[in-house]
Amino acid sequence: MERLDKLLASQGMLSRREVKELITKGRVTIDGTVEKHPERKVTGEEQIVVAGELLRVQRTLTLHKPQGVVSAARDARDKTVLELVPPEYRRKELFPAGRLDKDTTGLMILTDDGALAHEILAPKKHVPKRYRVTIDIPMTEEMVRRFAEGIELKDGRCRPAELTIESEDTGVVTLREGRYHQIKRMFGCCGAVVTGLHRLSMGALRLDDALLPGECRPLSEEEISLLRQQHLPE
Numbered sequence: 588m589e590r591l592d593k594l595l596a597s598q599g600m601l602s603r604r605e606v607k608e609l610i611t612k613g614r615v616t617i618d619g620t621v622e623k624h625p626e627r628k629v630t631g632e633e634q635i636v637v638a639g640e641l642l643r644v645q646r647t648l649t650l651h652k653p654q655g656v657v658s659a660a661r662d663a664r665d666k667t668v669l670e671l672v673p674p675e676y677r678r679k680e681l682f683p684a685g686r687l688d689k690d691t692t693g694l695m696i697l698t699d700d701g702a703l704a705h706e707i708l709a710p711k712k713h714v715p716k717r718y719r720v721t722i723d724i725p726m727t728e729e730m731v732r733r734f735a736e737g738i739e740l741k742d743g744r745c746r747p748a749e750l751t752i753e754s755e756d757t758g759v760v761t762l763r764e765g766r767y768h769q770i771k772r773m774f775g776c777c778g779a780v781v782t783g784l785h786r787l788s789m790g791a792l793r794l795d796d797a798l799l800p801g802e803c804r805p806l807s808e809e810e811i812s813l814l815r816q817q818h819l820p821e
Contacts, residue, residue, distance in 0.1 A: 589805075591615070592625035595637060597808040598645060614638045630675070646678055647698040647811055649792070653800035658686040658695065668695060671801050684708060685765065685789075693718070693786030694794035696814065697803065707789065707814055713746075713763040714790045715819055719753075720760050721783035722774055726752045730777045734760070738773045742766065745773060759787070761819065791816040 592610060596603040607625045609615055615622050616636045617629065629635070631644040650668060652658070657665045660682050668683050680699035685708055687695055698704055707714050734750040749761040760770055771781045787794055791813040798804065806814070813820075 588628040588630055590625065591617075591622065591627040591629050591635075593808060594629055594631055594644065595635075595642070597811065598642065609638060645698070645700040645703075646676065646681065647696065647700055647703060647806045648672065648676055648681075648803045649795055649798070649806050649810070650695040650697055650803035651794060651798040651800050652687055652692055652695045652786075654690050654692055656801075657689050658683045665689065668697065672697065672803055676803065676805065687786060688768065688771075688784070691784040691786065692800065693784075694789055694792070695786070696789065696806075703811070703814075708765070710764060712817065714815075714817055715761050715763050715788075716765065716786060717759060717761045717788045717819060718770060719757065719783075719785045719787055720770060720774070720781055721757045722779040723756070723782050724779050725755045726750075726758050726779075727777075728752075730774070730779075733777060734773065738776050740766070740769075740772055740776070745769065748773070757783075788820050790814045791818055791820050793820045 592603060592606045595601065595606040610625045611623055613621045613623055614637065617633050631646065635642040635644070650671065652668060655666070656671065657667050659667050660669055661667060669681055672681065678699050681697050684696040684698050684704040687693065706712060731750045731752065734748045737745045737747045746764050750758050752758045762769060770784060774781050792810055
């Protein structure tokens with residue numbers, strides 16, 4: 588449940604001020620009844636009409652992806668990320684905005700907003716994605732240098748990436764593109780095998796530390812704005 592004014596503003600059509608003005612003037616109805624209280628709690632499943640237009644509420648969720656599930660809407664063999672969504676958040680139009688490998692964990696976005704998905708996934712947007720990586724050999728400054736220069740893969744040279752060493756075999760990688768198995772292939776070119784991969788952030792949006800693996804929740808209006816920002820979290 589969330590406030591009516593916050594839900595309407597989160598749809599990106601009107602500012603919070605404009606939403607409150609419409610509500611207090613009686614221009615919003617919920618299930619056929621005029622609603623003049625911006626603080627009214629709603630689920631988003633109600634029939635909401637704003638200034639004569641039926642609102643189709645779009646839903647965007649943040650998910651802490653666990654190992655062993657696939658980033659797909661349907662799969663004949665494996666459990667999918669959409670099967671982790673509790674009934675109150677399910678929409679038949681939901682899809683994963685981007686992919687993580689079956690054995691990769693961390694932040695995923697599920698949405699029914701195609702425009703938002705395009706905005707954060709389009710290659711020309713270069714939205715940064717940050718990962719914690721563990722490999723089977725010690726990380727070296729030579730790897731850091733090669734990542735910064737852009738590693739040559741079979742499908743072309745990667746954009747420069749940032750590798751920060753955290754411990755002997757663990758570091759944080761920041762990418763601004765999303766090729767198939769990119770991090771695993773980049774480390775493979777350095778003679779290493781990735782043994783652990785966990786996405787920490789997309790844009791300025793961090794993985795919610797309160798979410799256990801397999802849990803999800805709706806993103807707020809402010810968090811969706813962070814997701815669109817092309818810089819890393821502080």
